[in-house]
Amino acid sequence: MRRMNPSGRNPYDPVVRSLAADLLGYLRLPGGTMPSGFTYGLFDLWSKADEENRALIATGWPLVAFVLRTVDTGGEAGLRSIVED
Numbered sequence: 868m869r870r871m872n873p874s875g876r877n878p879y880d881p882v883v884r885s886l887a888a889d890l891l892g893y894l895r896l897p898g899g900t901m902p903s904g905f906t907y908g909l910f911d912l913w914s915k916a917d918e919e920n921r922a923l924i925a926t927g928w929p930l931v932a933f934v935l936r937t938v939d940t941g942g943e944a945g946l947r948s949i950v951e952d
Contacts, residue, residue, distance in 0.1 A: 879949050886934045887949035896943055898950070910935065 877884065886906070891899025893910045902910065913924055913935045925932035937945040 877949075877952050880930075883930055883933060884950055886930055887937070887946045890934050890938060891943075891946055891950065894938070894943075896946075898947075906931065 879887075885900075886902075888898070888900045889902035889906055890910060891897075892901045893899070893907060901907075909924065909928060909931050913921060913932075916924060921932070921935075934946065934949065937949060941948070
């Protein structure tokens with residue numbers, strides 16, 4: 868899942884990294900941060916949404932959808948690969 872670049876530094880945008888850390892916090896996993904109320908609400912809404920409504924969320928908040936899809940497909944390890952340097 869993690870894309871490496873020649874420098875070996877984390878290639879993900881800082882906003883994506885922050886959202887991934889927030890999702891770890893939302894999931895009550897070590898090393899996570901607590902998301903804002905709005906972001907928490909988006910994470911919660913995603914967990915209740917069907918695919919059609921997830922597509923609507925992704926349209927409005929593509930970076931949020933990216934980290935949520937990452938955890939759906941790669942689990943905790945996928946999120947950590949975004950957060951870690």
